[in-house]
Amino acid sequence: MPLLVQKYGGTSVGDPERIRAVADHVARTRRSGVDVVVVVSAMGRTTDDLIRLADEVSANQPAREFDMLVSSGERISMALLCMALADLGVEAASFTGSQAGIITDTNHTRAKIVEIRADRLREALAAGKVPVVAGFQGVSTARDVTTLGRGGSDTTAVALAAVLGADACEIYTDVTGVFSADPRVVPDAHRLPRISFDEMLEMAATGGRVLMLRSVEFARNHHVPLHVRSSFTWEPGTWVVEEDESMEQAVVTAVTHDASEAKVTVTDVPDRPGVAARLFRALADRSVNVDMIVQNTSQHGTTDISFTVPKVDLATSVSVCEDLRGELGVADVVADEDVARVSLVGAGMKSHPGVTATMFETLAKEGINIDMISTSTIRISCMVRAGEVEKGVRALHEAFELS
Amino acid sequence: MPLLVQKYGGTSVGDPERIRAVADHVARTRRSGVDVVVVVSAMGRTTDDLIRLADEVSANQPAREFDMLVSSGERISMALLCMALADLGVEAASFTGSQAGIITDTNHTRAKIVEIRADRLREALAAGKVPVVAGFQGVSTARDVTTLGRGGSDTTAVALAAVLGADACEIYTDVTGVFSADPRVVPDAHRLPRISFDEMLEMAATGGRVLMLRSVEFARNHHVPLHVRSSFTWEPGTWVVEEDESMEQAVVTAVTHDASEAKVTVTDVPDRPGVAARLFRALADRSVNVDMIVQNTSQHGTTDISFTVPKVDLATSVSVCEDLRGELGVADVVADEDVARVSLVGAGMKSHPGVTATMFETLAKEGINIDMISTSTIRISCMVRAGEVEKGVRALHEAFELS
Numbered sequence: 001m002p003l004l005v006q007k008y009g010g011t012s013v014g015d016p017e018r019i020r021a022v023a024d025h026v027a028r029t030r031r032s033g034v035d036v037v038v039v040v041s042a043m044g045r046t047t048d049d050l051i052r053l054a055d056e057v058s059a060n061q062p063a064r065e066f067d068m069l070v071s072s073g074e075r076i077s078m079a080l081l082c083m084a085l086a087d088l089g090v091e092a093a094s095f096t097g098s099q100a101g102i103i104t105d106t107n108h109t110r111a112k113i114v115e116i117r118a119d120r121l122r123e124a125l126a127a128g129k130v131p132v133v134a135g136f137q138g139v140s141t142a143r144d145v146t147t148l149g150r151g152g153s154d155t156t157a158v159a160l161a162a163v164l165g166a167d168a169c170e171i172y173t174d175v176t177g178v179f180s181a182d183p184r185v186v187p188d189a190h191r192l193p194r195i196s197f198d199e200m201l202e203m204a205a206t207g208g209r210v211l212m213l214r215s216v217e218f219a220r221n222h223h224v225p226l227h228v229r230s231s232f233t234w235e236p237g238t239w240v241v242e243e244d245e246s247m248e249q250a251v252v253t254a255v256t257h258d259a260s261e262a263k264v265t266v267t268d269v270p271d272r273p274g275v276a277a278r279l280f281r282a283l284a285d286r287s288v289n290v291d292m293i294v295q296n297t298s299q300h301g302t303t304d305i306s307f308t309v310p311k312v313d314l315a316t317s318v319s320v321c322e323d324l325r326g327e328l329g330v331a332d333v334v335a336d337e338d339v340a341r342v343s344l345v346g347a348g349m350k351s352h353p354g355v356t357a358t359m360f361e362t363l364a365k366e367g368i369n370i371d372m373i374s375t376s377t378i379r380i381s382c383m384v385r386a387g388e389v390e391k392g393v394r395a396l397h398e399a400f401e402l403s
Numbered sequence: 404m405p406l407l408v409q410k411y412g413g414t415s416v417g418d419p420e421r422i423r424a425v426a427d428h429v430a431r432t433r434r435s436g437v438d439v440v441v442v443v444s445a446m447g448r449t450t451d452d453l454i455r456l457a458d459e460v461s462a463n464q465p466a467r468e469f470d471m472l473v474s475s476g477e478r479i480s481m482a483l484l485c486m487a488l489a490d491l492g493v494e495a496a497s498f499t500g501s502q503a504g505i506i507t508d509t510n511h512t513r514a515k516i517v518e519i520r521a522d523r524l525r526e527a528l529a530a531g532k533v534p535v536v537a538g539f540q541g542v543s544t545a546r547d548v549t550t551l552g553r554g555g556s557d558t559t560a561v562a563l564a565a566v567l568g569a570d571a572c573e574i575y576t577d578v579t580g581v582f583s584a585d586p587r588v589v590p591d592a593h594r595l596p597r598i599s600f601d602e603m604l605e606m607a608a609t610g611g612r613v614l615m616l617r618s619v620e621f622a623r624n625h626h627v628p629l630h631v632r633s634s635f636t637w638e639p640g641t642w643v644v645e646e647d648e649s650m651e652q653a654v655v656t657a658v659t660h661d662a663s664e665a666k667v668t669v670t671d672v673p674d675r676p677g678v679a680a681r682l683f684r685a686l687a688d689r690s691v692n693v694d695m696i697v698q699n700t701s702q703h704g705t706t707d708i709s710f711t712v713p714k715v716d717l718a719t720s721v722s723v724c725e726d727l728r729g730e731l732g733v734a735d736v737v738a739d740e741d742v743a744r745v746s747l748v749g750a751g752m753k754s755h756p757g758v759t760a761t762m763f764e765t766l767a768k769e770g771i772n773i774d775m776i777s778t779s780t781i782r783i784s785c786m787v788r789a790g791e792v793e794k795g796v797r798a799l800h801e802a803f804e805l806s
Contacts, residue, residue, distance in 0.1 A: 016459035050479065056419035058486035065489070068497050069482035072475040076453065079472035083461035086468070094471050098501075099546065120546075143502065143523075 003125075003166045004029065007039040007135065007157035011174040012231035013077045014044035022172075022231060023084035026130060030090055035125055037164060038092075038132045039157040040081055042073025063108030067137075067147045071097070074134035074153075082132050092130040095120060097137035097145070102156065104138035104146045111138060111146035113155070116163040125164075133160065151212025158215045162222035169224050171211065176230040177237030178203065178210050180402040181255040185390045188403040192253060193236075196243035196347050199253050200226075202379040206343035207258030216240065243347060251355060252346040252400040257393050259340035259386055261291060261308040263372070264317050268302040268331030275328055276305060282320050288313045292341075292374045292383065302331075306372055308383065311337060339371060340389035343381040344396060350377050362399040368392050406528075406569045407432065410442040410538065410560035414577040415634035416480045417447035425575075425634060426487035429533060433493055438528055440567060441495075441535045442560040443484055445476025466511030470540075470550045474500070477537035477556075485535050495533040498523060500540035500548070505559065507541035507549045514541060514549035516558070519566045528567075536563065554615025561618045565625035572627050574614065579633040580640030581606065581613050583805040584658040588793045591806040595656060596639075599646035599750050602656050603629075605782040609746035610661030619643065646750060654758060655749040655803040660796050662743035662789055664694060664711040666775070667720050671705040671734035678731055679708060685723050691716045695744075695777045695786065705734075709775055711786065714740060742774060743792035746784040747799060753780050765802040771795050 006026065013019050029036050041047075047070050054061050054069055078094040085092040101117030124131040135153025140146045148155050154171060161169035178200065181189040195203075197220035204213045210228055219226050219240065229237030269275055276295065283290055293307045309317045314335055321333040342363075349355050359380055363370060368391065372383035384392055397403065409429065416422050432439050444450075450473050457464055457472055481497040488495040504520030527534040538556025543549045551558050557574060564572035581603065584592040598606075600623035607616045613631055622629050622643065632640030672678055679698065686693055696710045712720045717738055724736040745766075752758050762783055766773060771794065775786035787795055800806065 016456065019460050053419065053479070054483060054486055057422050057483045058490040060489040061486045062489050065482040065485040065495075065497055068478055068485075068499075072478040072482075075471055075475040075478075076456070079468040079475075080457060080460045082468040082471075083457055083464045086463040086465050087461040092468075094468055096471075096548075145499075 001033065001035050003035040003037070003164060005037045005039060005157050005161040005164070005166045005169045006172060007153060007170065008041065008172045008231055009153065009174070010041040010044050010046070012172050013040055013081065016080070019077070019080050020084050023081060023088055023090070025231070025234060026085060027088045027090045030130060036130050037121060037125070037160055037166070038081065038130060039135045039153055039160065040074060040077045040132060041135050041153040043077045046073035046076065064144055067108045068145050071134070071137040071145050071147055074136060078132045078134050085130060090130055091128060092132050093124050094132045094134070096134050097156070098139035100131070100133045100160070102138035102159070104140050104148070106140045106142050106144070106146070108144070108146055110149035111140060113138060113148070113159050114141070116159060118160070118163050121160070121164065151215055154212055154215035155218055158218045158222070158224050158226070161224045162218070166224065168227055169219065170227045170229060172229060172231035173210065174230065174232060175210060176233055176235060177228050178208060178240070178254070180253065181393055181397045182257065185257070185393050186255070186397045189397065190403065192238050194239045194241060195253055197240060198243060198378055199345050199347050200240045202343070202345040202376065203254055203256050206341065206345065206379065206381055207256040208254065211240075250346055251348040251352045252344050252402065254345050255342065255393050255396045255400070255402065256345060257340060257342045257389050259389060260311055261339065261341065262311045262314045263306055263308050263336040263339045263383065264314070264321060265304055265306040265334040265336070266321050266330045266332070267304045267334065269305055270329050271301055271303045278328060279305065279321070279324060282324060283317060286316050286320055288317050288320070292372055292381065294372045294374070308339070308341070308372070338386045339383050340386040341381050341383050342389050342392045342396065343379055344400070345379050347378050349379070356380055358399060359396060362395050363392055366391055366395045404436065404438050406438040406440070406567060408440045408442060408560050408564040408567070408569045408572045409575060410556060410572065411444065411575045411634055412556065412577070413444040413447050413449070415575050416443055416484065419483070422480070422483050423487050426484060426491055426493070428634070428637060429488060430491045430493045433533060439533050440524060440528070440563055440569070441484065441533060442538045442556055442563065443477060443480045443535060444538050444556040446480045449476035449479065467547055470511045471548050474537070474540040474548050474550055477539060481535045481537050488533060493533055494531060495535050496527050497535045497537070499537050500559070501542035503534070503536045503563070505541035505562070507543050507551070509543040509545050509547070509549070511547070511549055513552035514543060516541060516551070516562050517544070519562060521563070521566050524563070524567065554618055557615055557618035558621055561621045561625070561627050561629070564627045565621070569627065571630055572622065573630045573632060575632060575634035576613065577633065577635060578613060579636055579638060580631050581611065581643070581657070583656065584796055584800045585660065588660070588796050589658070589800045592800065593806065595641050597642045597644065598656055600643060601646060601781055602748050602750050603643045605746070605748040605779065606657055606659050609744060609748065609782065609784055610659040611657065653749055654751040654755045655747050655805065657748050658745065658796050658799045658803070658805065659748060660743060660745045660792050662792060663714055664742065664744065665714045665717045666709055666711050666739040666742045666786065667717070667724060668707055668709040668737040668739070669724050669733045669735070670707045670737065672708055673732050674704055674706045681731060682708065682724070682727060685727060686720060689719050689723055691720050691723070695775055695784065697775045697777070711742070711744075711775070741789045742786050743789040744784050744786050745792050745795045745799065746782055747803070748782045750781050752782070759783055761802060762799060765798050766795055769794055769798045
């Protein structure tokens with residue numbers, strides 16, 4: 001019997017009516033002769049509400065207790081879904097992360113799965129039941145409840161699909177799939193029926209908010225086909241699969257954008273070995289996730305280094321740079337929040353060197369100045385003024401005929 | 404170092420401010436040189452809200468999933484309390500029923516504790532931490548989450564106090580202790596500083612709503628002194644302890660009342676062996692909890708049997724009786740919801756045979772007719788018209804000089 005893992009996000013199980021709709025879809029899938037393992041997130045804003053409650057109670061939130069707190073939301077949604085399934089005559093059984101055998105390391109709030117002991121899930125499947133598993137959570141090697149960080153439920157679903165040898169992992173969400181650009185910015189953006197893991201990874205990394213990077217990486221590494229689709233329309237969505245020779249490779253698949261980062265520039269840094277290493281080690285030690293890095297060619301023995309960081313880490317980053325000022329001989333530290341990034345993603349880019357030129361021409365024609373540039377084999381990103389990024393997305397979407 | 408188990412009910416941890424107040428009290432207790440294990444209920448109406456949610460989702464609520472659902476509330480309150488303790492510099496660690504080693508049978512929604520493997524709690528205490536344990540829940544021998552039924556958090560606290568050899572179990576609630584009558588009915592009812600387990604049991608069984616029967620039984624059987632007190636005023640409350648020769652035994656300790664039961668009478672039942680057994684076995688098979696039973700002396704070879712049941716079980720009880728009508732030769736089945744019970748409780752009653760007469764005289768003087776009577780060595784209960792019960796409570800409270 002084929003096996004599907006179906007993951008339902010917070011909006012998909014946001015209220016009793018939605019939970020019954022999800023139960024109905026699970027029941028229909030089951031009756032079509034497919035084994036199903038369900039992974040659920042917490043209902044709607046439950047997790048945010050719990051975090052707000054914690055902030056009201058205490059300024060001091062031990063990570064172990066934070067995980068105990070925020071992991072309670074999935075217990076509610078999974079128990080309710082099992083009840084809704086019972087109403088439809090489908091035998092189901094809920095499993096916490098611990099009961100599902102999801103063993104993690106002890107890094108609370110961003111734990112990594114180290115092993116899955118799926119015996120209880122296999123037993124439930126063999127008994128003809130639908131296992132409903134709490135997403136986002138596991139139990140650590142020290143027997144404490146852990147959570148997997150942002151997008152953790154997707155990771156749970158993909159990991160279970162891998163370990164159970166599922167035929168696919170369906171990610172149900174509130175959008176109908178992955179689009180050629182953000183439809184709020186580009187109204188005639190179209191849904192992509194099929195993209196490669198590499199493209200999805202680049203999109204996730206540059207602002208395509210549908211899937212978190214980590215779950216896509218996991219799916220790629222474990223060869224789990226993903227199907228991103230809507231739990232509101234139930235129509236087929238976007239398949240994320242391994243790249244295939246026979247796949248028609250669009251030169252550009254999508255335009256993504258992201259305004260969540262800020263730029264930091266340290267000026268007149270001495271151009272000698274070890275300076276950049278010292279700077280970025282110091283940032284890493286403060287857990288700052290640096291994204292783009294640009295260093296200009298040296299002039300008169302000094303150079304400028306610019307890098308982007310999540311806006312939430314901007315203050316920390318600036319203070320790290322200031323602290324190193326004397327040691328590194330930095331002239332100035334400049335923070336710039338008024339930036340945004342626009343990116344082109346496409347597996348066909350590898351063999352089409354003209355894409356970069358077309359991108360720059362298109363932005364220039366719109367009068368958009370490019371601040372920083374970074375590229376991978378299947379992506380080009382330009383940092384521009386924040387106020388101009390949406391205009392750039394629209395122009396690029398049209399220039400590459402994605403509509 | 405002395406050890407206290409402190410149990411905080413739902414109103415005691417009803418909002419962030421209350422949680423901080425509880426943390427403050429735990430911290431002060433800890434700093435006075437006492438080891439503390441905390442047991443918490445879910446915040447305020449959390450559990451009721453979850454049950455309502457389940458009713459909106461499904462008419463079919465498998466007990467295993469119900470337990471998974473309603474056990475989530477305690478995880479929230481205990482994690483928040485640990486955070487509030489961290490704010491005060493007190494190291495604490497939360498434990499679910501399962502993590503605390505509370506092993507139960509597999510009777511979901513009303514599981515019984517079969518064993519407590521308190522190793523993790525002992526380790527936490529040895530490490531100088533305050534263990535904060537989720538009340539009301541355990542893990543079954545089949546590794547499923549179970550709940551202990553109404554008043555389950557008290558049972559958790561008493562059971563932990565017994566297994567850890569605590570010096571006392573403090574039950575913090577929203578009243579200042581156990582009273583000589585319900586203060587809403589008798590304004591000058593007074594708080595009892597000290598009562599025996601037997602008295603507390605009789606009071607719990609006849610309408611004293613402060614403690615559930617089961618946790619008092621557990622405390623009596625395991626010799627755990629209870630201290631019922633308020634988490635709002637923090638003043639000393641009522642000690643529930645083993646009866647002591649030296650204890651000054653009031654003849655009557657308290658007047659309790661209860662309007663939650665209904666009366667069923669089956670008339671003209673043949674007075675032969677096995678008839679009552681057949682009737683009450685049939686009721687037990689439908690899980691009806693019969694309380695008082697009165698059978699009159701036989702007249703002309705037939706008799707009437709009256710019994711009381713919780714009002715929620717009235718319909719079931721009547722239908723059981725109707726089903727047996729032909730088999731047992733019952734003339735009529737009469738249901739009466741307009742009844743309430745008033746009871747006198749007092750360990751001194753054993754040696755004061757006049758109490759019953761005084762009780763009857765007092766009720767007669769008020770013009771209150773007695774419907775049914777039942778007695779134990781330390782309790783007398785009279786079933787009266789529902790509308791007259793409060794008048795009876797006041798009259799008895801005065802007659803026995805309890806003010």
